[in-house]
Amino acid sequence: MSRVTERMRQNNKKSTFVLQLTAMVDMFTILLVFLLKSYSTSAVNITPSEGLNLPFSTSQEAPIEALKLVVAQDGVFVGDQRVIDFKDGQVLNEDMSKDDPDFLTKLYAYLEKEATKTQEIAARNQAIQFTGRILMQADENLSYVTLKKVMYTASLAGYTDLKMATIGE
Amino acid sequence: MRKKTIVKMPEEPNYDLDLAPMLAMMVALIPILLLSTVFVKVKIIESPLPQVIQEAIAEDQKNGERKVEISLEASLKGFVLVVDNNGRKQRKRFSATKGEELNLDGLKKALIEVKKRHPRSFQLMLKPGSELSYKQIVQIMDTARDTGKNGPEFTVKSSQTEEEASTNLMFPKVVFGNLMEG
Helix, strand or coil: CCHHHHHHHHHHHHCCCCCCCHHHHHHHHHHHHHHHHHCCCCCCCCCCCCCCCCCECCCCCCCCCCEEEEEECCEEEECCEEEEEEECCEECHHHECCCCCCCEHHHHHHHHHHHHHHHHHHHHCCCCCCCCEEEEEECCCCEHHHHHHHHHHHHHCCCCEEEECCECC | CCCCCCCCCCCCCCCCCCCHHHHHHHHHHHHHHHHHCCCCCCCCCCCCCCHHHHHHHHHHHHCCCCCEEEEEEEECCEEEEEEEECCEEEEEEECCEECCEECHHHHHHHHHHHHHHCCCCCEEEEEECCCCEHHHHHHHHHHHHECCCCCCCEEEECCCCCCEEEECECCCEEEECCCCCC
8 A cells, every 4th residue: 555545544534524614604794795785774665565566767866754655556555555446557437536537536535534644643743744745656557647646636635745666776 | 962952843723713603693694684685776865966056956946936947748649848938938849759669868858958058947847648657757757857977967056156066967856747637
């Protein structure tokens, strides 16, 4: 047997098994830096609902706290509450006012209730103010006809300061 | 004869860095970050505007009776840009589509021309057609907002301090002009 082979055999007997964690720690460090970079510290958390595609925009404005109005392909939601239903992205005739087809009665009633509630709280608590601000998260494929009805109704209910949520670049 | 002394050099210490606690911390930290990270990019708060331009925008917003009113009628049939300067209306009609996409380059050129003539106007009244989608409306609003990174800049002079500042902002405030129309 050669001298080299003999030495290798001796070395193998003495060695203990050490798990090499360096590569794994490297990977975790990269992952941690990436996650910390994309970690959002914004006070306003907008989580788009499933099936709701927000449009892309070059706007750099940060979202602000406001009443959340979701206009999806299947209906309008205020917060988590479904207020009216759509069929193929269109408002149903039963939800429109007979006198004014842009006026959505159910949505108006709900938003007016919300506005009154906030105004009552604002009357008792000076720290809260009714700003009439509404944050609309609308699906990019919805037509302006549908959106116009929602925006028109919201403005009549007192929500005149409309903010549109989009996805940044 | 002198005795030869052999100096034994101390052996280099061979130790492994104990990475286990660091690894344990990372294993705990990564799931927390994965759960709480929002991958949809939320906008960053920025205030890139010089004081002069902010003043000009505020003045333009305060101006109840506007001398210059710029409106854009947008539909798939065509864009109509109307500049109402003290009652004198100038209309410019051009194609709204370029292939299957909106003619945003043409729109930007037309808006830049208007902005050059009226650098103190920051509001655009948008009147979208019913057939336009929300995505297309947002594209039009993006086009009207600024000239882009390499686009031309406009000089705005402060009415109070006579100070001048340049900006690539065109019409950051877009108002839906036909929202209340039946």
